[in-house]
Amino acid sequence: MSVNIGRDRVGQVGLGLMGFTWRPSTTPDEQAFDTIKSAIDAGCNLLNGGTFYNRPEEPLANLKLIRRFYEKYPEYVDKTILSIKGCVSSFKPTGTRDGVRTSALEAAEVLKGVKKIDIFEPARVDVNVSIEDTVGYLAELVKEGVFHYIGLSEVNGQTIRRAHKIHPIAAVEVEYSLFSREPESNGVLAACEELDITLVAYSPVGRGLLTGTITSLSDIPSNDMRRQFDRFQEEALEDNLKLVEIVKRQAEKKGEREGQKEGLRFYAGVTPAQLAIAWVTAQSKHIVAIPGSTTQSRATENARAAEVEFTSDEMKELREMVESFRDFLQPIQHNIVSFSQMGETSESRLVKFWNSLSSGKHPKGSQGYWIDKILILLAFSITGSSSSFLIALILRNVFGLQGSLKAGPWSFRLATLILMMPVYSLLLLTIGTLLGRGEYFTKFVKRMWSRFLPRKKVQ
Numbered sequence: 032m033s034v035n036i037g038r039d040r041v042g043q044v045g046l047g048l049m050g051f052t053w054r055p056s057t058t059p060d061e062q063a064f065d066t067i068k069s070a071i072d073a074g075c076n077l078l079n080g081g082t083f084y085n086r087p088e089e090p091l092a093n094l095k096l097i098r099r100f101y102e103k104y105p106e107y108v109d110k111t112i113l114s115i116k117g118c119v120s121s122f123k124p125t126g127t128r129d130g131v132r133t134s135a136l137e138a139a140e141v142l143k144g145v146k147k148i149d150i151f152e153p154a155r156v157d158v159n160v161s162i163e164d165t166v167g168y169l170a171e172l173v174k175e176g177v178f179h180y181i182g183l184s185e186v187n188g189q190t191i192r193r194a195h196k197i198h199p200i201a202a203v204e205v206e207y208s209l210f211s212r213e214p215e216s217n218g219v220l221a222a223c224e225e226l227d228i229t230l231v232a233y234s235p236v237g238r239g240l241l242t243g244t245i246t247s248l249s250d251i252p253s254n255d256m257r258r259q260f261d262r263f264q265e266e267a268l269e270d271n272l273k274l275v276e277i278v279k280r281q282a283e284k285k286g287e288r289e290g291q292k293e294g295l296r297f298y299a300g301v302t303p304a305q306l307a308i309a310w311v312t313a314q315s316k317h318i319v320a321i322p323g324s325t326t327q328s329r330a331t332e333n334a335r336a337a338e339v340e341f342t343s344d345e346m347k348e349l350r351e352m353v354e355s356f357r358d359f360l361q362p363i364q365h366n367i368v369s370f371s372q373m374g375e376t377s378e379s380r381l382v383k384f385w386n387s388l389s390s391g392k393h394p395k396g397s398q399g400y401w402i403d404k405i406l407i408l409l410a411f412s413i414t415g416s417s418s419s420f421l422i423a424l425i426l427r428n429v430f431g432l433q434g435s436l437k438a439g440p441w442s443f444r445l446a447t448l449i450l451m452m453p454v455y456s457l458l459l460l461t462i463g464t465l466l467g468r469g470e471y472f473t474k475f476v477k478r479m480w481s482r483f484l485p486r487k488k489v490q
Contacts, residue, residue, distance in 0.1 A: 034229055035227070036150070037179065037199075039112050039149070041112050041319055042076055043320065044075050044312065044319070044337045045319050046077070046330060047324075048067075048079060048323070049081060050325045051084075051093065051096055052085045052093040053085065053086070056250075058447055062325070062326070069327045069331050070330040071333055075330070076111050078111050078112070078114065078115065079115075079231065080096075080114070080115050082134055082138050083119045091137070094141040097146070098111075101142075105267050108145070113147075113148055113149070114148075114202065115178075116118065116184055118130055118135075118154060124154065126162075126164070126168075127157070128168045128171075135148075135178065138151070139177055143250065147178065150181070151181065152183055152204060153165060153169075153184065154184050155184065156185070162193050163193060165243075178203035179201075181198055182202040183204070183205040185205060187219060188217070188219050191222040191226070191228065195222075201228065203230055206234045207314075208234055209237065209307055210240070210241070210271070211239040221396075222316075224315055226401045230315065231319050232321065234395065235321070235322050236304050236307045236333075241303055242307075243279050243303040245275075246272065275303070276352075277352050279303050281349060281352070283301075285306060302332060304336070309340075309341070312336070313340075319385040320336070327489065373464040381413070
């Protein structure tokens with residue numbers, strides 16, 4: 032089965048290219064090219080890259096890898112649909128006309144004409160620019176022939192509808208998996224189905240967790256960014272692995288059923304990753320999953336998820352199991368989406384942010400729950416920046432809070448946190464002032480003051 036993107040058709044499973052250039056060690060070209068070819072040959076013709084998928088010392092490395100692939104294998108140019116995320120500078124969204132044009136034209140220049148970008152999308156919504164304006168700037172580039180289609184990333188249903196009124200949106204990229212089911216509740220899936228837009232689901236295997244290969248934090252390399260995510264911390268991992276076990280059992284059952292049809296002697300079965308990917312694509316005919324992989328074997332395995340079909344009873348059984356499981360998502364994922372609300376005041380975004388933290392789905396009492404929420408909330412209240420989570424995590428590690436608060440009695444941990452708060456706050460206030468956003472701190476204090484002061488009773 033294939034899915035429409037504009038005037039083109041793509042397979043239900045695509046390939047995310049971030050892992051080739053984002054990780055501490057870049058994947059060798061030969062290995063990367065073999066992986067990409069295997070995926071395309073297996074029907075995964077949607078390739079997803081980004082202008083910022085690189086280490087700081089190798090800018091635009093992802094695009095340069097893509098260019099080298101097409102230069103070496105030009106026969107794959109017309110076989111693929113290339114989607115590129117951009118409009119990010121120093122981890123900040125740039126939705127202005129200059130920001131949009133600079134990012135898109137730079138991406139096209141790096142590719143040197145070997146392949147025209149099919150879909151170009153801002154990686155995040157710039158809260159300082161209306162979505163209508165940003166899409167208008169993108170539409171200008173479509174008319175100029177820089178790329179074919181406009182995509183969006185990390186948005187909600189309301190934003191999609193507003194953007195689509197300015198220019199047809201071809202694709203919307205969000206995280207969607209058995210772990211992350213927000214597209215079902217924030218209006219994204221409904222909007223895509225209503226407007227005939229393709230939902231591009233990244234991380235359909237929960238950043239590798241649903242493959243069943245991760246059983247403890249030690250299974251993740253020490254320099255892997257996933258170690259910073261709550262879902263992989265010891266406090267949450269034990270609970271998350273319960274869902275992984277469910278997926279494993281369901282994959283085994285599915286494999287046995289299919290094996291009986293095909294003949295067990297020749298049937299390879301269904302892997303947990305294939306079942307997880309197939310579950311995502313089975314939610315709607317508008318969905319394409321783009322699991323990332325850096326090896327030929329993994330890409331081939333993921334591609335075969337397109338062959339997995341569910342009966343209505345199997346879908347019902349999986350849904351019931353998933354709904355009964357309380358997922359634990361890293362705060363960053365919720366907060367990025369909440370920032371996509373355009374046209375709101377700074378104060379209303381702050382209140383929304385506070386509410387999202389207060390009702391988050393994280394394990395109560397864990398280090399990630401208490402420390403990250405406190406520090407990220409403080410960072411946002413002072414800097415007013417949607418990248419405050421990065422500032423918070425960086426400063427947390429600089430102060431050694433992560434290590435200090437994992438060891439020793441609770442009295443020591445609490446004292447460490449209290450003693451470091453003034454220094455931490457001063458640094459953040461300095462950052463906020465330099466960014467010209469010191470007013471966020473005042474608004475935050477006023478809002479919290481009004482919330483916690485006892486209100487006068489009406490006689």
